[in-house]
Amino acid sequence: MDRFHEKDISGCGIIGIMEQSGKRFSGRDIITSIASMRERANGLGGGFAAYGIYPEFKRDWCFHMMFENKSAMVQTEEYIRDNYKIVKDEIIPTKEDKSIKYRPLLWRYFLQPKEEKKKLHYDITEEDFVAKTVIEINTRISGAFVASSGKNMGVFKGVGYPEDIGRFYRLEEYEAYIWTAHGRFPTNTVGWWGGAHPFGLLDWSVIHNGEISSYGINKRFLLNYGYVCAFFTDTEVITYLFDLLVRKHKLSFEVAADILTAPFWDDIERQSEEKREISQALRIIYGSALVNGPFSVIVANTNTMVGLNDRIKLRPLVAATSGNKLYIASEESAIREVCPTPDEVWMPKAGEPVIGRLKGKNG
Amino acid sequence: MAKRPTPTEFIIERDEGKCIACQVCVRMCSNDAHSYDPETDTVTSDSTKCVGCHFCETICPTGAIIIKRNPSEFKLNANWSAQVIRNITKQAETSGVLLTGMGCDKPYPVYWDHIVLNASQVTNPSIDPLREPMELRTYIGRKPDRIELTAHSPQSTEKNKIPSAMDYRLLTKLSPQLKLETPILFSAMSYGSISLNACISLARAAKEIGTFYNTGEGGLHKDLYEYGAHTIVQVASGRFGVHREYLEAGAAIEIKIGQGAKPGIGGHLPGEKVSEEISQTRMIPVGTDALSPAPHHDIYSIEDLKQLIFALKEATRYSKPVGVKISAVHNVAPIASGIVRAGADFVAIDGLRGGTGAAPTVIRDNVGIPIELAIAAVDNRLREEGIRNQASLIAAGGIRSSSDVIKAIALGADAVYIGTAALVAMGCNLCQRCYTGKCNWGIATQDPYLTKRLNPDIGTRRLVNLLRAWSLEIKEMLGGMGINAIESLRGNREQLRGVGLSDTDLKLLGIKPAGEAW
Amino acid sequence: MVKRIYIREEYCMGCRLCEVHCLVQHSKTKNIIKAYKGEYPKPIPRIIVEEKGYVSFALQCRHCEDAPCLEACITGAMYRDKKTGAVLCDEDKCIGCWMCIMVCPFGVISRNIEGKKIASKCDLCVGEEVPVCVKNCPNEAIVCEEEK
Numbered sequence A: 001m002d003r004f005h006e007k008d009i010s011g012c013g014i015i016g017i018m019e020q021s022g023k024r025f026s027g028r029d030i031i032t033s034i035a036s037m038r039e040r041a042n043g044l045g046g047g048f049a050a051y052g053i054y055p056e057f058k059r060d061w062c063f064h065m066m067f068e069n070k071s072a073m074v075q076t077e078e079y080i081r082d083n084y085k086i087v088k089d090e091i092i093p094t095k096e097d098k099s100i101k102y103r104p105l106l107w108r109y110f111l112q113p114k115e116e117k118k119k120l121h122y123d124i125t126e127e128d129f130v131a132k133t134v135i136e137i138n139t140r141i142s143g144a145f146v147a148s149s150g151k152n153m154g155v156f157k158g159v160g161y162p163e164d165i166g167r168f169y170r171l172e173e174y175e176a177y178i179w180t181a182h183g184r185f186p187t188n189t190v191g192w193w194g195g196a197h198p199f200g201l202l203d204w205s206v207i208h209n210g211e212i213s214s215y216g217i218n219k220r221f222l223l224n225y226g227y228v229c230a231f232f233t234d235t236e237v238i239t240y241l242f243d244l245l246v247r248k249h250k251l252s253f254e255v256a257a258d259i260l261t262a263p264f265w266d267d268i269e270r271q272s273e274e275k276r277e278i279s280q281a282l283r284i285i286y287g288s289a290l291v292n293g294p295f296s297v298i299v300a301n302t303n304t305m306v307g308l309n310d311r312i313k314l315r316p317l318v319a320a321t322s323g324n325k326l327y328i329a330s331e332e333s334a335i336r337e338v339c340p341t342p343d344e345v346w347m348p349k350a351g352e353p354v355i356g357r358l359k360g361k362n363g
Numbered sequence B: 001m002a003k004r005p006t007p008t009e010f011i012i013e014r015d016e017g018k019c020i021a022c023q024v025c026v027r028m029c030s031n032d033a034h035s036y037d038p039e040t041d042t043v044t045s046d047s048t049k050c051v052g053c054h055f056c057e058t059i060c061p062t063g064a065i066i067i068k069r070n071p072s073e074f075k076l077n078a079n080w081s082a083q084v085i086r087n088i089t090k091q092a093e094t095s096g097v098l099l100t101g102m103g104c105d106k107p108y109p110v111y112w113d114h115i116v117l118n119a120s121q122v123t124n125p126s127i128d129p130l131r132e133p134m135e136l137r138t139y140i141g142r143k144p145d146r147i148e149l150t151a152h153s154p155q156s157t158e159k160n161k162i163p164s165a166m167d168y169r170l171l172t173k174l175s176p177q178l179k180l181e182t183p184i185l186f187s188a189m190s191y192g193s194i195s196l197n198a199c200i201s202l203a204r205a206a207k208e209i210g211t212f213y214n215t216g217e218g219g220l221h222k223d224l225y226e227y228g229a230h231t232i233v234q235v236a237s238g239r240f241g242v243h244r245e246y247l248e249a250g251a252a253i254e255i256k257i258g259q260g261a262k263p264g265i266g267g268h269l270p271g272e273k274v275s276e277e278i279s280q281t282r283m284i285p286v287g288t289d290a291l292s293p294a295p296h297h298d299i300y301s302i303e304d305l306k307q308l309i310f311a312l313k314e315a316t317r318y319s320k321p322v323g324v325k326i327s328a329v330h331n332v333a334p335i336a337s338g339i340v341r342a343g344a345d346f347v348a349i350d351g352l353r354g355g356t357g358a359a360p361t362v363i364r365d366n367v368g369i370p371i372e373l374a375i376a377a378v379d380n381r382l383r384e385e386g387i388r389n390q391a392s393l394i395a396a397g398g399i400r401s402s403s404d405v406i407k408a409i410a411l412g413a414d415a416v417y418i419g420t421a422a423l424v425a426m427g428c429n430l431c432q433r434c435y436t437g438k439c440n441w442g443i444a445t446q447d448p449y450l451t452k453r454l455n456p457d458i459g460t461r462r463l464v465n466l467l468r469a470w471s472l473e474i475k476e477m478l479g480g481m482g483i484n485a486i487e488s489l490r491g492n493r494e495q496l497r498g499v500g501l502s503d504t505d506l507k508l509l510g511i512k513p514a515g516e517a518w
Numbered sequence C: 001m002v003k004r005i006y007i008r009e010e011y012c013m014g015c016r017l018c019e020v021h022c023l024v025q026h027s028k029t030k031n032i033i034k035a036y037k038g039e040y041p042k043p044i045p046r047i048i049v050e051e052k053g054y055v056s057f058a059l060q061c062r063h064c065e066d067a068p069c070l071e072a073c074i075t076g077a078m079y080r081d082k083k084t085g086a087v088l089c090d091e092d093k094c095i096g097c098w099m100c101i102m103v104c105p106f107g108v109i110s111r112n113i114e115g116k117k118i119a120s121k122c123d124l125c126v127g128e129e130v131p132v133c134v135k136n137c138p139n140e141a142i143v144c145e146e147e148k
């Protein structure tokens, strides 16, 4: 488990594409787009998140699993069977790719929690029950890793250049309304399939370029609210922060961004009195959730895709729209690669979120 | 019976070639160590009277004086040091409790000096505080678990425009908070233990910097009311000078249970120090000893403390934070947790090396635990219980530099109190004779000959300089770590590493050893 | 602009360093050790520290607007410097009659009998940016400000 216990430090290329109407499209574009940022990866990690890919199972929790060996799979299945009804399970289809040398056993499960098991934890929601399962498997069963655990979505990731990983998983055969992709340049972690991005928990997926200097306190802040950071990665911390602020504290993504990349006190002084009162209160209450250090991040859940930059924009982030499509990427060229003439292209300001929403939803 | 002389601690050396017999030293030494002989027109010294405050050395216009430790040596003995022999001799002579001033001077490990900080290289750019904003602002007070907002203009989804916090109304009512522009406050030092000029210097500096000073248990002199917005008023076991206007004058109230230099014992201001002004401020007759009992006689348990906290909150209509100061003792973590649960808005913890105006040496040097371990233990405990946000943590006792400050914050403190460092800024050289009331620097004294030696304009300026310098250094260190707001360092122990500490120490401090990556 | 020396007696600690530095400034060598140990006539300070109980303050010529010493001086040794407004004593012209000493309401002119008898007084340290007593007072108990 030792590779879990080294903090993840990497430089990266990231991109997200969302069709805000909810219309699904194939994974071909996202592969093309991330391939154009090959320079930002070093072949030690690539991955994708896709939303809307399992419409026929949209009520079931879908676990994308990675097993290092058969016994990890047996143990995991035993644990899952104890707590869930398995609606369906199958190998995740892949295609030979000569650049992908080693790969773990890749399997997916569509699950429904057992009523009687949920009742044992009568005081927690179904989401919390599933989250508990994920953390349990990831920390207790050696050789087993849950790559994603949402509904109607999945994370596909591994060691290799992202475009190779995408072809390996045959992503051009899937259709989704949100695609995000990540090419990784890790500086310390030896390539490990589970360690690639996106990080997924429930229907959250997070891809991220940067390094978070506030990690130590963000982690302890989350502990105060019952989140145990098991992977020592920045993406994990960002995921939990969003889960806490948006899902549990019911704040909007805009307010969550005002917490994670809070405006400077000097800027707050210049705000209208009403706004200042809120901004001050946010910083006073959620100071330990401020995320410091250089980063750009794309967070997605079922209804939303959000791009966010650190407080002084130390990492690149560009956004563009074309019709209902929203693009967020490290580089404009990655967007133009698949959308040569966008309606609008802009550089989001430091700490200002770019938010895509499914039309008719308010996520 | 003739008194057997104890060997002198210091030797006054005068360079006769330089001494011009101006008698400045003669006039200035409050211990009368120097004298002038008109017959020979020379100045001579009596080393036995010297306490080693270095005032004469500082002020002699020709640099003719050097104060040295007495090189006369007892037979080398690891157990029976010169200090031990001197103390026994003194007690055999006087049969008294040995008194001292300032903080513990025993060579217990100073954990600050075994902790190192991180800095960014390549993967994470460092930030230049002179070019980019670097924020030290800190709020002391109770924070709620979460914020409650209501949407107030729902149609704010204009394309790609950000409906930010302004589209909401704040439902959460925040408890009163103290706003600090730098996470450093001046520790409790009472008017009585220190001079009014020293109090004025602290108050003015706190105002200029945007922080707070603390009255200690001596009440509030009428000249200090104007600095109320930067004052923490203390309520201690003696309740000296505590009345309605006093409580209302301060920005916050601190209930003093204990002090790092003398955990478990009360205070004693000798009657000689109780002048007319002090008697008015403390509300006691002139010339009577001001004795604060060891415990508060209305607090014999945590429930009683809760009652006092809420009595004070009621009395001030919940308009200001009420905190509790304790000394760092073995059980500090559960005690602090109890204090937070009793409703305190902040907990101040004073460690083993915390200073005092007067304490029995044996208590000062042997009771309590170092502040570093106390911060780590309390912060951990409050987080384990999920109540860390309910109170702020102020660490005190032996904070000597900006690096101590930043390490204390990374370990988990919200801010620090400085006492000794502030006195040193005003001139103090730690001769540890505060209890004699003869402080040559005009700090720990009420003698009108001496108090005027501290010009509050100078005192204020030096304190402001010190805090500015430390704040700048803190910003530099933060920038080096790639952090631009102090809250991202608070409790961020990943930025610390231990050097030369045992596994147990590292575990207690919650930090990794140097050499271990993230 | 006329510079004035203001006294803040509440902070004067009576160390008399102002006197020491004044003396050195008005010595021939301006070297503190020589001024005290090797100069004849012995220089004397032009500032005087007054003490009573714990109250002390350093006093020197006020450079009065309506200076009685100027009126009283029979040789014209006492004069006002046009540029600085300071009242100065031309020691070459001074014959040591000490009329000025009689009339000075502040008692800040001293008899100097170390060499030729003359009246000795504060000259605001001609040529110095700040008078040395002010510069060297460790507690800022005398300050020099332009007259308001």
Ligand code: SF4
Binding pocket: B014, B018, B019, B020, B021, B022, B023, B024, B025, B026, B043, B059, B060, B061, B062, B063, B064, B065
């Ligand atoms: S102050 Fe210095 S020069 Fe003056 S008498 Fe004392 S030792 Fe001598």
Ligand code: SF4
Binding pocket: B012, B028, B029, B030, B031, B032, B033, B034, B049, B050, B051, B052, B053, B054, B055, B056, B057, B067, B440
């Ligand atoms: S007590 Fe202080 S002033 Fe007096 S001789 Fe010693 S060092 Fe000098």
Ligand code: SF4
Binding pocket: C011, C012, C013, C014, C015, C016, C017, C018, C019, C049, C056, C057, C058, C136, C137, C138, C139, C140, C141, C142
């Ligand atoms: S130097 Fe300053 S403090 Fe000392 S006697 Fe002169 S005026 Fe007073």
Ligand code: SF4
Binding pocket: C060, C061, C062, C063, C064, C067, C068, C069, C070, C087, C103, C104, C105, C106, C107, C108, C109, C121
């Ligand atoms: S010497 Fe005396 S009278 Fe003459 S200007 Fe000075 S203070 Fe006034």
